[in-house]
Amino acid sequence: MQPSDLRIALFSGNYNYVLDGANLSLNRLVGYLLSQGAQVRVYSPTVDEPAFEPTGDLVSIPSAPIPLRPEYRFPLALTSRVRRDLEAFRPNVLHVSSPDVVSHRAISWARNRKIAAVASVHTRFDTYLAYYHLQWLEPVARAIMRRFYRRCDAIMAPAESTAAVLRAQRMNRDITIWARGIDRDRFNPERRDLGWRRDLGIADDEMVVAFLGRTVMEKGLDVFADAIHELEARKVAHRVLVIGDGPARPWFQQQLPDAIFLGQRTGEELAVALASADVLLNPSITESFGNVTLEALACARPVVAADSTGASNLVRDGESGILVEPTDIEGFADALEAYARNAELRARHGAAGLAFAQTMDWDRINAAVIRTYLRAIAKRERLARMTGR
Template sequence: MDASGLRIALFSGNYNYVRDGANQALNRFVGYLLRQGAAVRVYSPTTDTPAFAPAGDLISTPSVPVPGRKEYRIPYAMSSRVRRDLKAFAPNLVHLSSPDPLGHRALSWARQHGLPTVASVHTRFETYPRYYGLAFLEPVIEGILRRFYRRCDAIVAPSESMAQLLREQRMSYDVGIWTRGIDREIFNPGRRDLGWRRSIGIYDDVPAIGFIGRLVMEKGLDVFSDTIDQLAARQVAHKVLVVGEGPAREWFQNRLPGAIFTGFQQGADLGRAVASMDMLFNPSVTETFGNVTLEAMACGVPTVAARATGSESLLSDRVTGRLIRPGAIGAFADALQDYCLNGDARGQAGAAAQTRAERNGWDQVNQALVDTYLRIIRQREQGMMPRSSPVP
């Protein structure tokens, strides 16, 4: 079998109603599958105001808003309409991109019908409670995740560091890599625009420290703010440039009154904003890959990041950027100060980062997941079942 023989049922908790790195990767992948002649059916919550048009056929699933985060929805059931659609579509593999209630039901449905399943890991859900004063729940969530992933034939992670963590957590006996690609037409050093910087209040001789991403607390906004406070106390000249939107924007603006907030950017505008930074600061520990880090690297911008899953697979400390112990405010400030005061070091790290980013083309990384699909289907045809506890 080649890709044209694939019939993929993809289940997602957020395929296109709120834009993020995970669902943009999924949409790119579905587009790639369709170009290879595969058939794809996507099952996900929908809204009347989606963030972007979906790739492929999208079937709406029952869902409710997440308490306190109403922009997100929890798909809670596999309705009879979805079951009828699945039966008519007749997939030969089920892809699960979120361990939500619908994902659990889809996994049970696949096992009942003897279909292989592949799960993609997009975020470290077990780390989220710590940002809301509920850290004691992390072992419980990790246990739920383990039960989910070990019922799948295989799981794929976006970075080797995340894959190794999943192995250490005993999430699966079959952990592969589905990394992320970069659009070099959008993200490249040529997008840097000093005129645009001046228009938003950043002078040529003032280093711009960038933040890119959804403005939610689990992105490390508290660590970012505390670090910037230290730079200000040290009287290090800089300007903070925040690119993104989200429910914590008001909190973030109050913490960083001198920062420039551009709101959500996409396409060429996003490429211009990233390339116009002098460094990216990414203190988050929740990412499994770090799309924004790769985008900055492709633009020749060095990154100061938390030494965590994802970033460790992209960055080489003191070569393409800096890797700092998570939450180490003083060490983050030291690294940013060095880049602010040393333009040569900044330039050398940016050039090395750009060279490293050239490895990630979208077609190459998406074919790796297609190859995983084909391997899992072949193993099932040969009678091989998932190496996991026999959970029904």
């Protein structure tokens, strides 16, 4: 079988209605698959005014706002309309990207028809619960996710650190890596603009600590704020630049009244803002892959990050950034202080991060997904021959 023989039905909980790293990766993947001659049909909740135009054919599935996070939607049902569309499309592989109810039903639909099913992991959903004081539900959530992922022929993790967690949790035996690439034409050190900084009132010699991402509590906003407060207590000169927006922005602004809040930025505006900072502070532990971390490295910015699945495969501790235990506020402040007092260290670590980012080629990375599809199809065909199911 060739890539051009693939007919992929992709189920996503959020394909384009909210801007985040996961759906940008999925859209880029679909673009790559189409360029290889594959046929793709995407099934996802939709809204009247999405964050960006979708890549490929998008079929809307019924959904409702998530109560605690109404900007996101919960897929409700694999309706007869969607089933008819699936039947007409005749996929030979199903790709699910979130462990929701509709994806569960889609896997059942595929298994009943002896169609291969593959899952990609984008977020460690089980870690979200602690931010909403629901950590007592984590064992239940993991059990549901385990049942979901074990029904797939293969699952794809974005980094080996995430794959190791999935193996330890017994999610599936067939776990491969689908990493994330970087648009080096967009994210690079040449985007740095001192004039842009000056327009914001930032002096050339001030160290700018950036936050990049949606301003939601599960991104570690409390740890970020506490680390900055500790830096202030030490009287270490710095400025804070927050790039992104979200429901917790008012709380974040209250915690960091002297910070510059840019709101959401995309495209070249985002690249300029990130490259014009001096260090990225990313304390999140909910990521399966730190897209924002890779973007900072591509801009030759060192990264101070929580030592967790989102960063440990990207940041080389002591070479391109500094990894810190997730709740070690003084450790985060120590790392930021080291960069504030040593511009040469920032430059050296930034250069190392840039060298790493230049190896992350999107086409090579997305080709691994095609190989996983083909292997899953072959596995499902062998199983059907052996067992008749």
